[in-house]
Amino acid sequence: MNTVLVIVALATVATAAAAMSRPSLLNCVLLLTVSWTGIAAFYLWAGAEFAAFAQVLIYVGAISMALMFAVLLTRRTRSDFPPARASGSRAAYAILAGAAVAAVLLAAVARSSVAAAPAPGPASTVRQLGVQLMGPHAAALLVVGVLLTVALIGAVVLAAGAGPARPEGTR
Amino acid sequence: MSPLQICLAFSSALFAVGLAGALARSNSILVLLGIELMLNAANLNLIAFWRFSPHGSPSTGVVFVVFAIAVAAAETAVGLALVISIYRHQQDIRLEEATRLKG
Amino acid sequence: MSPAATPDESLLERAPVLARDWLTGFLPGPARWLAGSLLAVVAVLLVFATLFALLTLAERKILGRVQNRPGPNRVGWFGLLQPVADGIKMLIKEDLVPRAANPVLHLLAPVVLLAAAIMTFAVIPYGRHLVPVELDAALLYFFAAGSATELAVFMAGWASHNKYSLLAAMRALAQLISYELPLLLSTVPVVLAAGTLSTTGIVAAQSGWKWNLVPHWLVFTPCGAAGFAIFMVSALAESNRSPFDLPEAESELIAGHLTEYSGFKYALFFMAEYFGMCAASAMAVTLFLGGWHAPLPALEAIPSYVWFSAKLLALLLGFIWVRATMPRLRIDQLTRLAWKFMVPLALVNVGTAAFWSLTFPWTGPLQLLRWAVAIALAAGPFFLLGRGLTSGLGPRTYRYA
Numbered sequence: 011m012n013t014v015l016v017i018v019a020l021a022t023v024a025t026a027a028a029a030m031s032r033p034s035l036l037n038c039v040l041l042l043t044v045s046w047t048g049i050a051a052f053y054l055w056a057g058a059e060f061a062a063f064a065q066v067l068i069y070v071g072a073i074s075m076a077l078m079f080a081v082l083l084t085r086r087t088r089s090d091f092p093p094a095r096a097s098g099s100r101a102a103y104a105i106l107a108g109a110a111v112a113a114v115l116l117a118a119v120a121r122s123s124v125a126a127a128p129a130p131g132p133a134s135t136v137r138q139l140g141v142q143l144m145g146p147h148a149a150a151l152l153v154v155g156v157l158l159t160v161a162l163i164g165a166v167v168l169a170a171g172a173g174p175a176r177p178e179g180t181r
Numbered sequence: 182m183s184p185l186q187i188c189l190a191f192s193s194a195l196f197a198v199g200l201a202g203a204l205a206r207s208n209s210i211l212v213l214l215g216i217e218l219m220l221n222a223a224n225l226n227l228i229a230f231w232r233f234s235p236h237g238s239p240s241t242g243v244v245f246v247v248f249a250i251a252v253a254a255a256e257t258a259v260g261l262a263l264v265i266s267i268y269r270h271q272q273d274i275r276l277e278e279a280t281r282l283k284g
Numbered sequence: 285m286s287p288a289a290t291p292d293e294s295l296l297e298r299a300p301v302l303a304r305d306w307l308t309g310f311l312p313g314p315a316r317w318l319a320g321s322l323l324a325v326v327a328v329l330l331v332f333a334t335l336f337a338l339l340t341l342a343e344r345k346i347l348g349r350v351q352n353r354p355g356p357n358r359v360g361w362f363g364l365l366q367p368v369a370d371g372i373k374m375l376i377k378e379d380l381v382p383r384a385a386n387p388v389l390h391l392l393a394p395v396v397l398l399a400a401a402i403m404t405f406a407v408i409p410y411g412r413h414l415v416p417v418e419l420d421a422a423l424l425y426f427f428a429a430g431s432a433t434e435l436a437v438f439m440a441g442w443a444s445h446n447k448y449s450l451l452a453a454m455r456a457l458a459q460l461i462s463y464e465l466p467l468l469l470s471t472v473p474v475v476l477a478a479g480t481l482s483t484t485g486i487v488a489a490q491s492g493w494k495w496n497l498v499p500h501w502l503v504f505t506p507c508g509a510a511g512f513a514i515f516m517v518s519a520l521a522e523s524n525r526s527p528f529d530l531p532e533a534e535s536e537l538i539a540g541h542l543t544e545y546s547g548f549k550y551a552l553f554f555m556a557e558y559f560g561m562c563a564a565s566a567m568a569v570t571l572f573l574g575g576w577h578a579p580l581p582a583l584e585a586i587p588s589y590v591w592f593s594a595k596l597l598a599l600l601l602g603f604i605w606v607r608a609t610m611p612r613l614r615i616d617q618l619t620r621l622a623w624k625f626m627v628p629l630a631l632v633n634v635g636t637a638a639f640w641s642l643t644f645p646w647t648g649p650l651q652l653l654r655w656a657v658a659i660a661l662a663a664g665p666f667f668l669l670g671r672g673l674t675s676g677l678g679p680r681t682y683r684y685a
Contacts, residue, residue, distance in 0.1 A: 045195075
């Protein structure tokens with residue numbers, strides 16, 4: 011059971027690292043989509059099927075599309091780019107920061123004493139999830155619905171800019 | 182290493198990769214991708230603890246993750262709309278160029 | 285292939301399960317589950333690949349006859365070997381990859397598309413004991429696997445390194461995401477009525493007959509009928525079929541995002557489109573037409589998979605009929621149809637379904653009121669929204685030749 015977990019984990023972290031380091035923006039987005047599928051595979055291993063399918067449907071099916079549209083709408087041809095400034099040192103500092111955070115977290119994980127009993131996972135059915143969402147968490151569900159509506163209306167207004175272009179004045 | 186520790190190490194590594202990517206790249210969309218990775222790593226943590234915890238309420242972890250995915254989707258949409266607005270203003274989405282408060 | 289076959293069902297009904305048990309009986313215990321799953325995969329692939337071949341031929345013949353010409357009839361008796369000839373042609377054609385194209389993405393796009401289309405076949409109950417994978421959230425799995433096709437469309441357009449392919453891919457993507465919302469929303473009444481996301485549960489909720497004559501299929505309720513119509517139109521758009529086939533309109537943009545594809549990769553795209561059509565029809569049969577149930581109690585002797593195939597073929601022939609009859613929609617027309625007509629209609633349908641399930645205990649003359657209100661809620665917005673959509677267009681003038 012652990013071997014599957016380790017393989018999925020290594021593949022996901024490898025594709026995520028590749029996604030953050032490629033020069034071509036679209037390759038980054040595609041590799042990140044692969045790592046999102048890896049995370050969905052982890053959810054399936056853990057027995058949270060609903061979360062896995064929701065992850066694929068939302069991230070791979072919708073957010074990746076939005077990202078690709080944004081990438082394509084904000085492209086510039088290669089000749090317009092001024093040469094990049096000294097970004098090598100910035101990358102080095104960023105990797106140092108990431109490594110430091112990883113070291114702290116991994117030390118905490120390794121030192122903590124977690125029970126090694128591999129108990130069978132909780133059986134979460136869709137019915138129980140629905141009862142939970144409509145019962146104790148109903149208020150949160152409504153708030154998330156309002157949040158999504160407001161955020162998406164705001165995004166549309168932001169992206170639409172100043173409305174339709176006015177026709178040329180003098181022709 | 183128990184399976185829970187492997188899961189937590191996995192999510193910590195993913196979080197660190199997302200953090201390094203968000204700090205290193207100068208393209209705004211790549212910074213957004215790094216933030217998405219960090220959110221996904223947090224979701225991984227939630228599912229890992231849900232899987233290996235004593236079974237109080239059977240679906241709380243999954244409910245948490247569903248809400249987190251929804252909020253992440255909303256945040257991505259707004260972030261991308263902001264990127265498009267900035268592009269319309271200055272024809273460049275590199276973060277070093279967004280230095281003026283005018284406009 | 286799930287629940288155990290009871291001995292009082294007919295031999296024909298139990299035949300696939302008995303065959304699988306006999307074949308996997310040769311293997312030791314732990315490998316039996318894997319072998320059974322592999323057999324299910326192979327059976328589904330064989331059946332749908334044959335169906336794809338015959339469907340291409342049926343489409344060309346039916347289109348031909350509608351257009352007053354015979355269709356392909358040279359190869360084999362009545363043209364029955366035409367798919368074989370087409371397959372050989374596709375395989376021996378030269379595979380051209382543009383020099384500036386991204387070879388990895390160019391190869392991966394049809395593979396990802398076909399993989400996503402095939403993965404959607406896994407949760408459909410083809411017969412009483414014939415569902416390949418039994419999942420608790422099967423409907424969500426179906427839509428999740430289907431949403432990966434959009435990624436492949438974009439990869440195809442981008443990898444071709446052709447600005448017209450890229451624009452066509454973005455147009456195709458806009459169409460796909462516009463129609464995904466009505467597709468998902470039109471299945472909510474089904475989930476409300478059946479109380480489960482599992483496809484076997486939804487089929488089981490449509491069992492039985494009212495007055496021993498009218499089956500309990502969801503298409504015979506007002507919200508189910510409206511949902512069925514919305515689902516079929518959205519399935520037409522999701523699989524890029526006429527009248528929504530602008531992304532691959534041969535007469536207008538050569539092949540849109542598939543312009544730079546030739547030979548076997550083009551055949552893979554073609555196959556993935558037909559598989560998507562078959563999967564959407566199979567899901568419509570499961571959700572709205574009662575799955576593998578027979579329409580009358582007297583006809584239960586005919587095995588369940590025969591009924592499923594008959595309903596599936598009827599829907600596929602409906603797809604072909606629509607292709608032969610309707611002209612193509614422009615991209616702005618079809619996105620306007622999606623966002624201003626189908627989405628509000630699907631949302632009102634969800635409200636109708638809520639009303640329908642809440643008024644379930646009404647009896648006697650209240651039943652008539654229930655039906656009247658439900659039909660008004662389903663048909664009223666259709667006419668009002670339709671009127672709003674076509675307002676502003678001039679009166680039709682007919683000129684006879």
